[in-house]
Amino acid sequence: MQEEWGWIIAIYLFLGGLGAGACMVAVFMEFFRKINQCVSSCPVTLVGATLPGPILAIGTLLLIFDLGQGLQKPWLIINLYTHFSSVMTWGTWILTLFIPISMVYGFLEVMDFKSEAWDWLKSRSWIVKMGKFHSFLENFQLKRTKQGIALVSGVLALGVALYTGLLISIVGPAVPFWSTPVIPALPIPILPLLFLTSALSSGLAITVDFVDSVLNHDSHEHMSRLPYYHLAVILVEGLFLGLLLFNANSSGGAAAQSAEAIISGPYSILFWLFVVGLGIIVPAVIHGMQSSRKKRLNDNICLANAVGVLFSSLTMRFVIVAAGIHAIL
Amino acid sequence: MIPKKWPDWTISPIAFAVIIVLILLGSIVVPIVSGISPKDEPPIIKKGMIRFGSMKSQACVDCHTNKDALMDVANNSATVDEVFIDPVYLTGYHAQLGCSTCHLGNGEAKTFGEAHTNLLIAPSYYGDSRVESMCITCHGEISKRSINTIEPTIHDEFLDVRHKDPSIDRCSTCHGQVAHGSDPFTENSHITGIQTTCHTCHANFNDQSKLMCQDCHNNPHDMEADCNDCHSVEGWAIKSTVE
Numbered sequence: 001m002q003e004e005w006g007w008i009i010a011i012y013l014f015l016g017g018l019g020a021g022a023c024m025v026a027v028f029m030e031f032f033r034k035i036n037q038c039v040s041s042c043p044v045t046l047v048g049a050t051l052p053g054p055i056l057a058i059g060t061l062l063l064i065f066d067l068g069q070g071l072q073k074p075w076l077i078i079n080l081y082t083h084f085s086s087v088m089t090w091g092t093w094i095l096t097l098f099i100p101i102s103m104v105y106g107f108l109e110v111m112d113f114k115s116e117a118w119d120w121l122k123s124r125s126w127i128v129k130m131g132k133f134h135s136f137l138e139n140f141q142l143k144r145t146k147q148g149i150a151l152v153s154g155v156l157a158l159g160v161a162l163y164t165g166l167l168i169s170i171v172g173p174a175v176p177f178w179s180t181p182v183i184p185a186l187p188i189p190i191l192p193l194l195f196l197t198s199a200l201s202s203g204l205a206i207t208v209d210f211v212d213s214v215l216n217h218d219s220h221e222h223m224s225r226l227p228y229y230h231l232a233v234i235l236v237e238g239l240f241l242g243l244l245l246f247n248a249n250s251s252g253g254a255a256a257q258s259a260e261a262i263i264s265g266p267y268s269i270l271f272w273l274f275v276v277g278l279g280i281i282v283p284a285v286i287h288g289m290q291s292s293r294k295k296r297l298n299d300n301i302c303l304a305n306a307v308g309v310l311f312s313s314l315t316m317r318f319v320i321v322a323a324g325i326h327a328i329l
Numbered sequence: 330m331i332p333k334k335w336p337d338w339t340i341s342p343i344a345f346a347v348i349i350v351l352i353l354l355g356s357i358v359v360p361i362v363s364g365i366s367p368k369d370e371p372p373i374i375k376k377g378m379i380r381f382g383s384m385k386s387q388a389c390v391d392c393h394t395n396k397d398a399l400m401d402v403a404n405n406s407a408t409v410d411e412v413f414i415d416p417v418y419l420t421g422y423h424a425q426l427g428c429s430t431c432h433l434g435n436g437e438a439k440t441f442g443e444a445h446t447n448l449l450i451a452p453s454y455y456g457d458s459r460v461e462s463m464c465i466t467c468h469g470e471i472s473k474r475s476i477n478t479i480e481p482t483i484h485d486e487f488l489d490v491r492h493k494d495p496s497i498d499r500c501s502t503c504h505g506q507v508a509h510g511s512d513p514f515t516e517n518s519h520i521t522g523i524q525t526t527c528h529t530c531h532a533n534f535n536d537q538s539k540l541m542c543q544d545c546h547n548n549p550h551d552m553e554a555d556c557n558d559c560h561s562v563e564g565w566a567i568k569s570t571v572e
Contacts, residue, residue, distance in 0.1 A: 007359070011352055018348065043340050050341045055348060114338060210347070211340055214330045269366045270359060299330055307351065314355050 005168075008066045010318035013164045014202075015059035016095075017195055017313060019052035020161035021203020023102055026109070027154030029207075030147060043215055046113045048207040049150070052157065053103035060095055087170045091163045098156040105153045108146040118142065158196075165195030168321065175324040177258030180248045190244045191320070197237035201279070202313035204230045209306035213299045227290040234287065238280040241316075254325040261323045270315050279312025383427030386436035388444060390419065390428065402441055414509065423508040431508065453500035464500045 026048025065071060080092040111118040121127065122137045168178045169189035182188045208226060211217055248259040262271045286305045290297060331339065392398045393414040403409050418424055429436040431452035438444035453464050501507070 007356065011355075014352075015348075041337070043337050046338065047341050047344050051344060051348075054345065110338070206344055206348070210344060214343065215337060215340055216330065264367065266363060266366045269362050273362070303330070307347070310348070310351055311355065314351060315359065318355070318359055 005066075005321050005324070007318060008062050010314065010321050012059040012062045012066070013168075013195070013317040013321070014314040015055045015062075016160055016164040017199035017317070018202045018206060018310070019056040019059070019102070020098075020157040020164075021199035021201070022048040022206050023052040023105075023153050023157035023203070024161070024200060025203045025207045026105075027150045027157070030150045041113050043113075043211045043217055044207045046109055047211050048203070049102070049109035049153075050106035051206065052153075053099055053106050056095065056099050056102065056160070060099065087163075087166055090159075091167055094156060094159040094163055098153070098160050101149060101156060102153045105146065105149045108142060108149060112142055112146055161196045161199035162192045164199075165189070165192030168324075171324075175258075175326060176251065176253060176255035177248050177324055178320070180244055180251065180255055182243065182247075184247060184251065190240055190247070194237065194240040194244060195317075197233055197240060198279075198313050198316060200233045201230070201237055201283070202310055204233065205283075205306040205309035205313075209302050209309070212296060213303035213306060216299060218296055224294070227287045231284060231287040231291055234280060234284045238276075238284070241275070241280070258323045258325045261325070262319055265323075267319045267323050270319050274312050274315040275319060277312075278308035279316060283309050382429035382436060383425060386427035386429045388438055389432075389434070389436045390414075390416075392444075393428075394419070418508065418510045421508060421510075426508070428508075451501070 026045045029042065029045045029048065064074075064077070080089060081096075083089045111121070122134070127137065128134050166189070168175075169191040171178050178191060179189050180191075182190050182193070208230070245259045245263060248255040249263075250256075261267055283305055286297060286301065296302060331343070392402075393412060394416045396409055396413055399409040399413060400406070403412070423431075427436065428434070432449050434448040435444050435446060438446075
């Protein structure tokens with residue numbers, strides 16, 4: 001097994017995927033939910049907009065902590081911005097842009113969610129004294145600006161979700177399992193696609209499922225096809241996961257050893273119980289039932305499902321990272 | 330589910346707290362579950378580090394590119410010719426790694442003895458355990474890759490089945506001395522390798538008494554024919570006379 005990357009990297013990949021997924025769901029809800037219903041004060045959008053910035057910042061700090069050099073010689077991090085042929089440089093730029101922009105999106109969403117907070121902010125004496133800035137705030141198109149920022153955040157979130165998978169897949173020949181292709185003849189790695197679908201699934205879990213359960217809210221009223229979307233995401237995620245293991249196993253060598261470690265080796269219980277059970281089968285059944293009944297199941301079931309999907313997402317990243325085996329003659 | 334008096338916006342910090350708790354829970358549960366899982370895990374493979382010893386090989390270069398300096402030590406022109414390195418070879422991809430990256434020793438030493446301590450003369454001879462950190466560091470998966478999609482790979486055949494002779498069990502046997510003038514990136518290592526090695530014992534391809542194409546190439550076509558009927562041995566290209 002490779003020993004360079006471990007639990008900290010798995011947490012970073014999880015937070016990156018979760019933040020990106022939550023943001024994409026929020027942006028989706030922002031633009032596609034029914035007009036006149038839940039337009040403002042939508043707790044799903046609130047969570048999806050406010051979570052990504054802080055959790056991505058924590059994830060990035062963990063990454064710097066894991067680098068080691070990042071703490072001892074922080075100025076070396078500047079080099080990460082200048083090697084444009086490196087995927088890490090792309091990721092550094094995406095994270096650098098996404099974190100502050102998603103924080104701005106979160107701030108605007110809070111102001112939109114709680115208009116009293118916006119009014120309170122504008123009425124602060126120190127802001128009133130700043131004449132031009134105060135009049136700028138008075139005339140500020142909050143909703144329109146928020147939607148513009150949301151769009152940019154959504155595009156960057158897509159980049160973050162793909163990048164977390166791309167990051168480890170480019171390690172390529174050193175750890176063949178991570179660069180397992182979609183189909184053997186097509187050298188496109190599965191991991192970015194798997195991580196994207198997993199990000200969407202965990203994003204839907206923390207926004208729609210978690211928020212609806214805790215607040216007894218019903219997003220399906222505003223978006224009747226939501227359970228179908230979530231079911232589709234879960235099934236595609238399961239397909240990519242199956243392809244990853246099947247193709248790795250077929251390719252032989254270190255990649256097959258990694259697949260074996262996951263399917264029947266030291267990571268098999270984590271994989272079958274948490275990744276497949278909590279992350280694919282249980283949510284597929286629950287969202288399938290919700291799709292057919294056209295209404296939400298019991299809050300406790302939905303909450304347990306949401307927490308299970310999140311835990312599955314974390315475990316999946318750990319299993320994939322930990323099962324990486326170096327190529328050897 | 331949350332108390333009615335709690336405002337809706339508290340859902341955001343609650344969600345944040347749940348994520349933190351899940352990560353802490355995972356930090357406890359994952360090692361425990363891993364501990365009770367089947368133990369037949371693949372061996373932990375400690376990879377060698379590429380040392381990039383070019384900066385630490387200057388003493389090697391100073392001496393081995395200078396025949397006068399070598400003569401001072403060796404006092405034998407045959408030995409000098411054997412260990413002399415033409416400076417023109419030091420610009421290739423592999424040579425840029427530096428001498429000590431592959432040959433170990435001490436490229437910053439002041440004395441002959443110190444410089445050649447722990448020297449690895451044949452870095453690609455995989456009978457030596459130190460070679461684990463040489464060619465294999467970068468080219469580790471090679472034995473499992475098929476050559477031109479033909480299975481089993483020529484490496485498996487060559488290394489594991491047919492030849493167990495330590496004198497030829499090394500990468501350089503077929504691929505040349507990569508840092509000393511042979512360039513595997515531009516040369517056809519298959520042809521040059523086979524011509525310089527296999528032909529030593531197996532004079533002609535597809536000679537019934539010697540080496541057969543299908544000894545390495547596992548019946549690539551679903552037809553019975555002599556390989557030489559269609560293929561040019563020099564380049565494996567289809568002969569122009571074949572219809």
